Amino acid sequence: MARYVGARVAQAVPVLFLVTVLVFSIIHLTPGDPAYVLLGPNAMPDQVRALRAELGLDRPLPVQYAVWLGHVVRGDLGRSYLNGFPVIGLIDRAWPVTLSLTIGALLVALGLAFPLSLLAVRFRRTWVDHATVTFVSVAYATPTFWIGILLIFALSLRLRWFPPSGYVPLVQNPAQGLRLLVMPSIALGCGVGAVLTRFLRATILETLAQEYVRTARAKGVAEPAVLYRHAARNALIPVVTVLGLQFGTFMGGAVLTEAIFGLPGVGRLLWNSVLARDYAVVQAMVLATTVAFVLINIATDLCYGLLDPRIRYG
């Protein structure tokens, strides 16, 4: 197992290195000198020169990269061009929002996928199965932001069940916080739920064709028990992988979901920084989300190796 972990982590090192190089280049590929961007169009030449020296922009690029990486590793992601706040502080405030949204969306996705896929398999080739497959195709094709708009219109403006947008920290007011998270979680969870339903349905059908299922049937095990105890359980392992792979979808979807529902999360922070051309924050946010994505992918592979010994020894 240790060798497997070591190999998987070693694989990620060159990728992470290249990610940092690419992200570092963001600031240096931007049109115009960051010092000009910071000081505005009316800056004096010596002001610019002083700021360039202060930011280290007058040093050779490899040196700048090394210095920057040194800061990043120590958790210093730089300061916002706009308001001078340390980026790490901005992320610190934003990530709990995105995390609660992601957990909500995950629950929605699992809550959709398990019952739907089991129903589809149980009533294979009936209208229930066809309806599930149709629903999955439509849900997968529907953009997050349109689901969001439809939800706000139906559940908030017409039925008045939920407030249309906003955010309250769960620790501050759990009831209101949860109410505000329901619609965003549905909007973000639908697409992943669709992917998961399709995947689970196919995997369960596949396991149903296995020898051990035939043995169970031959022993006289009732059909529902065959389905739940024998087939569905073995289909669970790959779910981990699918969910891990969908993390990127969640991150991207979070940007759009947070934009519609006014959630002050990581996605919205990135969006606002891109619109405001606050490159320091954009750079830090792209780096942070990508590193998180790479780490989640490693964790997914490791989980998979842990759950299925065939992978580790393969």
Next chain:
Amino acid sequence: MVSSTPASATGSPARAGLRGSLVLRIWRRPRGAIGLVLTGVLVVSVLCAPALAPHGPLVLAKDAILVPPSGTFPFGTDELGRDILSRVLYGGRISLFVAFVSVLLAAVTGVVIGLTGGYFGRWWDAVVMRLMDTVLAFPAIILAMGVVSLLGPSSTNAMIAVAIVSIPVFARLTRSGVLAEREREYVEAAHAIGASDLHTIFREILPNTLTPVMVQVSISMGYAVLLEAGLSFLGLGTQPPQPSWGAMLFQASSYLNQAPWYGFFPGLLLTALVLGLNLLSEALQEVLSRTV
């Protein structure tokens, strides 16, 4: 591209006839038929936007602001009194164009990277494939947002961003195809008769690795349409006053109370197009996996 397959070492004379029946065989599957109808109707209607649109996409009607659907304005009007039907039709052209060009760009770039990486191997392969891994390491829309923040928001830059995000999958697909084909006898034969690397790569190997690429193009199209809409929704793609489905949906979200139809139609068409493209690509995959 497929039709130019030379009858050289690859020799599959039935190719032309097979391609004619491909559409027919897609049509015979339920998803294929729905996909063809949805995509066909939408593509034809947005391409014929100038003929079909009752008004210009930028024409303002000062006395008709946020008017509900009616005979004059079948899909209603927006906050500036512009006809939503016309804007949806013209916006669809931009969406389709951006998606199509970006997928084409990504496919060509990815295929060239995959072909050369797989064929030449060694350091070149290592460098380009690590680069592809790196691009894949970014969550797609985050990378696209990063690219647009560098280049500035516009539909051209959104196109570049969508293309960059879509390259790695083509590179990987092609490379794995090349690795399998490289060992085949016809490649050896080409070498033996003194064919250049360039000839071997593009005339011999390429045609034999194109099938999965074709399928991937169809998969990537739906994805590209969604990504472009997402970028435009965030104000990072097509810029106003040019119409785009994503930007219209963003505008509409401020008028949900007064004008629910505003956000309904662009979203419906967007979903229908993506659904159509996805069904089409699924049917294509089914059909091709039976053939090969």
